[in-house]
Amino acid sequence: PxxxxxxxLVGCPPEEEHAFGPLLLTLLLRRRGWRVVYLGAAVPVHRMATTLQSIEPDLVVMSAQRLHTAATLLDMASALQKQHIPLAFGGRIFNQLPELTTRFHGYFLGRTLTESLHTIERLVNETPPALLDISPVTEAHRQAAAHFQRRRPLIExxxxxxxxxxxxxxxxxAHLATANRELGNDLFAALKLGDVHFVQSDVSWVEGMIQNYNLPAAELHLYLTLYRRAAQTHLGETCQPVLDWLAQQASQ
Structure with a gap:
């Protein structure tokens, strides 16, 4: 007890299925005497809102591993901020891209499980420190994200x-559908998070997928060239950062 x-509360933001880390964190916190409710993987924002109607947590902990789930965490962070509930967050993507931590109204857990435990206990035991200023996403990036999402089906x-x-x-x-889904998710997420170059962190995932399918390494270059060709047809100046990034990748 x-x-x-x-x-x-511990869980994962919408669409994040990698729940081993949060589950392990839950077990360790319970062993240290904390009352923890484990919400599991891919917690929808509306489900969190419903949960908060019945219980009042002192802290919500969320873990995101991929770029596109860091973007869904942004929506969760906004919902928690409106209810004045502190958020602590972490995961692989924040270790890969430390600058991402400045996009969130919350406390970064740290790079390791041990750091995460100490951060959580400090936040619950003591008065939470003042949050650092966040780096707001520009209106241009928000418009680009919305435009890309509208045009994405045409590109694919x-x-x-x-x-x-x-x-x-x-x-x-099936391989093409997977590549389109993953790259599209990452491009949308990068725009939503304010920098299209964040996509670079997940290009290695696509490279790994190509290797798993025993395809030639040149497949990625050919695929990005094809994606760029389709994107040039359907994206305007609003999404110029996407076109520039694709041009850079296709030229390598």
Whole structure:
């Protein structure tokens, strides 16, 4: 049974399925006497809102591993801020891109499990320190994210149309759908988080996927070139950062 006062909620933001870290953190906190409610993977923002109607946590802890789930965490952070509930967050993507931590109204847990435990206990035991100023996402990036999301189905349909006449003609449809989904998610997330270059951190994921499918390394270059061709048709100046990033990748 809990031996310390306070209530901590632990889980993952929307679409984040990697829940081992938060589950392990929950078990360790409970062993140290804390009352912890484990919410699991991919917690929708509306479910969190419903939960907060029945309980009043002292702290919410969220873990994001991928760029696109860091973007969904942004929505969760905003919802918690409106209810004046402190958020502590961490995960692999924040270790890869430390500058991402400045986008969130909350406390960074740290790079390791041990640091996370100490941060949580300090936040619940003591008066939380003042939050650092966040780096707001510009209106231009918000508009670019919305524009990209509207045009994204057209880009992906165009890639399917162009594929038979490209060097990637033999790519299985399921592999193409996965590549389109992952790159599209990351481009949208990077714009939503305020810097398209954040996508670079997840390009290695696509490279790993290509290796797992035993495809030539050149497949990534060919795919990005094809994506750029479709994007040039459907994206305007609003999404120029995306076009510039794709041009840079295709030229490498």
């Amino acid at each position: 809990p031996t310390r006062p306070g209530l901590i 349909a165009d890639i399917v149309r162009l594929l038979p006449d490209s060097p990637l003609a033999d790519m299985p449809p």
